[in-house]
Amino acid sequence: MSLSAASNSSVDAASLSDAQRRHIECVLEELHALPGALLPILHAIQDALGYVPPASVALIAQALNLTRADVHGVISFYHHFRSAAPGRHVLQICRAEACQAMGARTLEAHVRQRLAIGFHETTGDGAITLEPVYCLGNCACAPSVLLDGDVHGRVTLPAIDRLLDACMEAT
Amino acid sequence: MTVTVFVPLDTMSLACGAEAVVREIQKQARVRGFDVRVVRNGSRGLCWLEPLVEVATANGRVGYGPVTAEDVAALFDAGFLDGNAHALAHGRVDDIPYLATQQRLCFSRNGIIDPIDLADYEAHGGWKGLEHALTLAPEAIVQAVTDSGLRGRGGAAFPTGIKWKTVLGTTADQKYIVGNADEGDSGTFSDRMVMEGDPYRLIEGMAIAGLAVGATRGYIYLRSEYPLAFRVFREAIERARTAGWIGSNVRGSGHRFDLELRLGAGAYICGEETALLESLEGKRGQVRVKPPLPAIKGLFGKPTVINNVISLASVPDILANGPEWYRDYGVGDSRGTLPIQLGGNIKRGGLVERAFGLTLRELLYDYGGGSASGRPIRAVQVGGPLGAYMPESQFDTVIDYEAFAAINAMVGHGGIVVFDDSVDLAEQARFAMEFCAIESCGKCTPCRIGSTRGVEVIDRIRASLDRDSNTALLRSLCDTMVNGSLCALGGLTPYPVLSALNHFAEDFAPRAISAADP
Numbered sequence: 105m106s107l108s109a110a111s112n113s114s115v116d117a118a119s120l121s122d123a124q125r126r127h128i129e130c131v132l133e134e135l136h137a138l139p140g141a142l143l144p145i146l147h148a149i150q151d152a153l154g155y156v157p158p159a160s161v162a163l164i165a166q167a168l169n170l171t172r173a174d175v176h177g178v179i180s181f182y183h184h185f186r187s188a189a190p191g192r193h194v195l196q197i198c199r200a201e202a203c204q205a206m207g208a209r210t211l212e213a214h215v216r217q218r219l220a221i222g223f224h225e226t227t228g229d230g231a232i233t234l235e236p237v238y239c240l241g242n243c244a245c246a247p248s249v250l251l252d253g254d255v256h257g258r259v260t261l262p263a264i265d266r267l268l269d270a271c272m273e274a275t
Numbered sequence: 276m277t278v279t280v281f282v283p284l285d286t287m288s289l290a291c292g293a294e295a296v297v298r299e300i301q302k303q304a305r306v307r308g309f310d311v312r313v314v315r316n317g318s319r320g321l322c323w324l325e326p327l328v329e330v331a332t333a334n335g336r337v338g339y340g341p342v343t344a345e346d347v348a349a350l351f352d353a354g355f356l357d358g359n360a361h362a363l364a365h366g367r368v369d370d371i372p373y374l375a376t377q378q379r380l381c382f383s384r385n386g387i388i389d390p391i392d393l394a395d396y397e398a399h400g401g402w403k404g405l406e407h408a409l410t411l412a413p414e415a416i417v418q419a420v421t422d423s424g425l426r427g428r429g430g431a432a433f434p435t436g437i438k439w440k441t442v443l444g445t446t447a448d449q450k451y452i453v454g455n456a457d458e459g460d461s462g463t464f465s466d467r468m469v470m471e472g473d474p475y476r477l478i479e480g481m482a483i484a485g486l487a488v489g490a491t492r493g494y495i496y497l498r499s500e501y502p503l504a505f506r507v508f509r510e511a512i513e514r515a516r517t518a519g520w521i522g523s524n525v526r527g528s529g530h531r532f533d534l535e536l537r538l539g540a541g542a543y544i545c546g547e548e549t550a551l552l553e554s555l556e557g558k559r560g561q562v563r564v565k566p567p568l569p570a571i572k573g574l575f576g577k578p579t580v581i582n583n584v585i586s587l588a589s590v591p592d593i594l595a596n597g598p599e600w601y602r603d604y605g606v607g608d609s610r611g612t613l614p615i616q617l618g619g620n621i622k623r624g625g626l627v628e629r630a631f632g633l634t635l636r637e638l639l640y641d642y643g644g645g646s647a648s649g650r651p652i653r654a655v656q657v658g659g660p661l662g663a664y665m666p667e668s669q670f671d672t673v674i675d676y677e678a679f680a681a682i683n684a685m686v687g688h689g690g691i692v693v694f695d696d697s698v699d700l701a702e703q704a705r706f707a708m709e710f711c712a713i714e715s716c717g718k719c720t721p722c723r724i725g726s727t728r729g730v731e732v733i734d735r736i737r738a739s740l741d742r743d744s745n746t747a748l749l750r751s752l753c754d755t756m757v758n759g760s761l762c763a764l765g766g767l768t769p770y771p772v773l774s775a776l777n778h779f780a781e782d783f784a785p786r787a788i789s790a791a792d793p
Contacts, residue, residue, distance in 0.1 A: 139575060140537075142557030147499075147538055168557075181559040181716075182540035184499050200461030201656055202692045204706070205619035206647065238543060238660075238710070240500050241464040243692065244322030244617060244624025245287050253502050257290030 119159045127152050128160050132167040141168060142178055146185055155186040190233035191226040193271040196250040199236045202243035211247050214261055218268065231272050277310045278356045281329040281336070283386065284315035285471050286503050287464075293326040295344035300328075303351045311356070317472020319386030320626030321373055327386075329368055332358035338368040373642055378604060379628045380612050381589050382465075385472040391510050393518055396475045402520065404591030408483045409528050411594075416487035417443055420590060422598035424610030429455055429546070429583030430658065430687040430763075432609075432676045435590075438580060441570035442488040445578040450490035452481050453555065453574060453581040456497040456504070457539050457546040460659025462690030465614040465626060466584035470497070470504040473588075474511035475520075478534060480587035482521055483594055484580050485532040493532065494574070495584075496551050498539045509536050543660075543714040547762045548581045550716060561716045562762045583688070585614060604630035609675045609686075619692035620646045629674075636670040638691060650695040654779065656703075658687025660710050661767035663774035664700060683770065700779035705733045707771040711764060721756045722765025728752060729772065736783050746783070749776070 120128070131148040135141050145164060149156050156179055165172045179185045197212050219227050219234060226233040242248040245257035251267055259267075282288070282297050297313055304311040321327055324340035328350075337358035339350060346363060353361040365371055379385075388395040396402070408416050421436025442450060454477060458466040469477055481493045497505055512534055516522045521532050542560045544550045549563035552574050573579025589611065593601045601611045609631035615638060617624045622644035639645070639652060646652050654664045663684035665672070672678055679686045694703075708729035715722045732749045736742055753769035760766040776783060 140555050140557040143540060143554065144537065146540070178557070178559055182542050184539075184541035200710075201660060201703070201706070202462045202618040202690075204703075205692055205694045205698065237500060237541070238714075239459060239461045239463075240286070240290075241458060241467040242287055242290050243462045243464055243619060243690070244621070245291055245325060246619060248290060250500070255286050255290040255503075257287060 120157055124153055124157060124160075125163075128163055132163065136167045142170075142175070143182075146179060146182075150185060153189075155189050158187055191230050193231060193252055194233045194235060195267075195271070196235045196237040196240075198238070198240050198242075198246070198248045198250075200239040200243075202239070203247040206246040208247040211249075211259060211261065211264060215264060215268070218265070227272075229272070232268070277312050279312050279314055279331040280356075281314050281316045281331070281386075282326060283318045283472075284390070284503075284507070285318035285325070286467060286501070287318055287322050288326040289503065291325050291341060292343055296326050296328065296342050296347060299344040299347040303347055307351060309351075309356060314389050316388065317385045317390045318468055318626075319368065319374060320382065320468060320628075321368075321371065321623075322625040323623045324365065327368070328355075330355055330358055334358060335367045335369060338365040338371070339363045340365065373623060373625065373627075377628050378612050378630050380592055380601070380604070381469070381476070381585060381614055382473070382626060382628045383592075384476070385468060385626075388473065390472050390474055390507055391514060393475070393514055396473075400595070401475055401591075402479060404594035405479045405482050405486075405520070406526070407594045408486050409526060409530070411486075413443055413487050413489060416483065416594065419594060419598045420487070423593045423601040424598075424605070424608070425586060425589055425593065425601065426609070426676065427583055428585035428589070428613070428688065430460075430685070432686070435582060435586050438570055438582070439484065439487050441568065442490070442578045442580050445571055447578050449492070449575075449577045450488055451574045451577055451579040452484045452488070452490045452493035452587075453552070453579055454481055454493065454495040454584055454587055455546065455548065455551055455581055456495050456501075456584045457551060458498060458501075458584070458688065459543040459546045460661075460688050460690050462618040462656065462692035463616050463659060463688045464618070465616055465689065467501050467504050468614075468626060469584055469588050470501070470508045474508050475515060476588045476591060477508075477584055478511060478515050478521060480590040481534060482525060482532045483590050484582070484587060486525075486530060488578070488580055490578075490580065491531040491533065493534045494555055495534070495536045496539055496545070496555055497536060498545075499541055505536065505538060512536060542716075543710075544716045544762075544764055547764065550762070551581065552579065559716070561718050562764075564761065585688075606630075606632040606673065606675050607677055609677070613674060613686070613689045615674065615689045615691060617643050617691050617693070620648055620652075620695045621693040622647050631673075631675050633674050634671050635665070635674070635691070638674070639670065639693065643693065646693060646695040648695045648697075650697065652693055653696040653698055654694045654700060654703075656692045656694070656771060657690070658685040659690055660707060661685075661763060661770060662687050662690075663770045664703060664778065665774065666778040668778075683774065685767070685770070700775040700782040701733065701737050702782075704772045704775040704783075705730055705737070707768055707775075708733060711768040715764060719759070719761045719765060721759040722761075722768070725752055725756045725765065726768060729756075729768075733772075739784075742783075746776070 327340035329336045425435045426432040545560040550560040554560040614628040711726035
C-alpha cells in the first residue's frame with residue numbers, strides 16, 4: 105500500500121505548477137526546522153500563492169515528518185487558510201458584535217446581493233472572493249471590512265459600493 | 276522652521292483614511308513652502324477623532340480630527356501649523372476631558388511617541404523596569420508582581436504573580452514566556468493598540484518575565500486579523516534585538532532572552548491558553564485538559580508563563596515604580612487600572628484607562644456620550660462574545676471582577692459593545708450560539724453539538740413553536756454547556772444567551788422581532 109500512497113503523492117504534487125512547487129520547496133527548506141513549523145509554513149505558502157494547494161500537503165507532510173492527515177487537519181481547522189485559489193481581491197466583512205451594532209448585517213446583505221455570492225465564494229469573473237471575519241479590532245470605528253489586507257472603517261453602503269466598483273474595474 | 280505633525284500609524288486611523296491625509300499634508304506643505312516633518316505615532320485612543328492629526332506648537336500638541344484628505348487644504352488655510360482655530364480643532368490634546376481624566380499607566384506613551392523609535396521610548400521612561408529587574412533576584416521580581424495585585428487581563432483574572440511563582444519553582448532545562456495577543460473578543464483592541472503604538476513596552480514586560488522565571492525564549496502569538504500590528508511589532512523586535520535589549524546577552528547582563536513573533540490563523544479558540552499552545556506547536560488549536568497547568572507543562576511540554584499582552588505590558592511600570600504604586604489604584608481585589616475599550620454604537624468610542632471602580636454608566640455617558648445613533652442605549656455586552664448582555668438597570672455596576680461575577684457577567688478583557696434600541700436580543704442570543712458553533716474546537720460535546728442545537732432551539736422559540744417547552748429546553752442546554760464544557764467557549768456562551776433571555780424576554784416573543792426592526 106505504501107507504493108500506491110507514494111504514487112498518489114507524486115500525482116498530487118504534479119498538479120502544482122513549476123513556480124508553485126519551487127516556492128513551496130523553498131519555504132520548506134527555510135522553515136522546516138523551526139519549532140512548531142507548520143503554521144509559519146502554511147502562512148508563507150498562502151502569502152505567496154493566495155492559498156494552500158491541496159497538492160502541497162504531501163510535500164509539507166514529508167518535510168515535517170507528519171502524516172498527510174495531520175497536515176490536512178491543521179489546514180482545515182483554521183479559517184484563515186484556503187484550499188482553493190481566491191479571486192483577484194479578497195473582501196472580508198466583519199460579522200462580530202461591535203460591527204453588528206453599527207449595521208454590519210445590512211452591509212453584509214448588501215454585498216452578498218450585489219455580488220450574488222455567499223461567503224467563501226468567488227464572483228464569476230474572478231474579481232472578488234467574499235469571506236467572513238470575526239473582529240478586526242476596529243470596533244470603535246465600525247462597521248469594518250478588510251480588503252486585500254487593508255482595514256476600512258465606518259463603512260457605509262456608498263463606501264462599500266465604491267470599494268467594490270474599484271475591485272471590479274481593476275484587472 | 277520645521278513643524279512636527281503627528282498622524283497615527285494605527286489600524287483605526289488607517290481604516291479611516293490616514294494615509295491619504297499624510298500624502299495631502301506633504302503635498303500642501305510642498306506647494307505652500309512649509310517645512311513639515313510628519314511623525315507616525317500610535318493612537319491616543321480617542322477613536323471618534325481618528326484620524327487625529329496633532330501639531331507640535333509652543334503651547335503643546337494641538338489636535339484636529341477627524342481629518343480627511345479633503346480637509347487638509349482648509350487646515351493649512353486656517354493656519355493649523357500654528358495651532359490656529361478650525362472647525363475640527365480640539366485645542367491641546369492633553370486637555371481633552373476624555374483623555375485628561377484618565378489614569379494612563381499601561382497607555383502612558385500611546386499616541387505620544389513614535390512607536391518604533393528606541394530613543395523616544397527611552398526618553399519617555401522606557402526600559403526602566405527591565406533595568407531595575409536586572410538588579411533583582413528572580414524571587415524578588417516575582418514578589419513585586421505578586422504584591423502589585425496584578426491579575427490576568429486576558430479575561431480570566433488569575434493573579435499574575437502566582438502563575439510566575441509556579442514557573443519559577445518548576446525545574447526544567449527550558450522554560451518559555453508566551454504573550455497571548457490572540458485578541459479575538461469583539462469590542463476589544465487594547466492589545467492591538469499597545470503592539471502598534473508602544474511595542475517595546477510588551478517586549479520589556481516579556482524580558483522581565485523571562486528574568487523572573489528563568490525563561491530564555493519567548494513567543495508572541497498574534498492573530499492574523501491584525502496585519503498592521505504584525506508589521507510594527509516585527510520591526511520593533513528587530514530593533515530591540517539590534518540594540519541589545521533582547522537576544523543572547525540582555526543589556527550585557529549575561530541573561531539570554533530571544534523573542535519570536537508568530538501568527539495565528541483565524542481561530543477564536545486559540546485565545547484560550549492551552550489551544551494557543553497547541554497552535555504554537557503547529558497543531559489544530561484544540562483545548563488541553565488541565566491539569567497539568569501550562570506553568571508546569573506548557574509549550575513543547577515545558578514550564579510556560581502565558582499571559583495576555585496587557586498583563587505583560589503592565590509589568591515594566593510595576594518594576595520601575597514599585598508594587599505599592601500599582602496597588603494603590605483600584606478597588607477590592609481588582610487592583611491597578613484596566614484599559615477599557617468602548618465600541619459599537621457609541622458616540623465617542625475609544626480607549627479609557629482608569630483604575631477599577633468606575634461604573635458602566637460613567638463609561639457609557641460621561642466618556643462615551645451615549646449612542647452614536649442618538650437613540651437610547653438598550654443593552655451593552657461586556658467582556659466579548661462570551662460576556663453577558665446587560666440592561667440599563669445594571670449600568671450602575673462597578674468595573675470590578677467580583678462585582679461583575681456577582682451578577683453573572685464578566686469584565687473579561689475590558690471590551691464594552693454598545694447597542695441602541697434597534698437591537699434584537701433574540702437575534703444576538705442566536706448569534707452567540709452560532710459563533711460558538713463556528714469557533715468550537717470540537718473537543719467536547721456540549722460545545723461542539725450544543726451550540727448547533729442552541730441555534731435551532733432559539734429559531735424555534737423565535738418562530739413561536741412550543742415556546743415554553745423550547746425555552747425550558749434552551750435553559751437546560753445552557754446548563755449542560757456551562758457545566759459540561761472543558762473551556763470558556765462552551766462554558767460561557769450561555770452567558771450572553773441567558774442574559775438576553777432573562778433581561779430582554781420580550782425580544783423572544785414573535786411580535787417583538789418585527790417591532791424591534793427599525
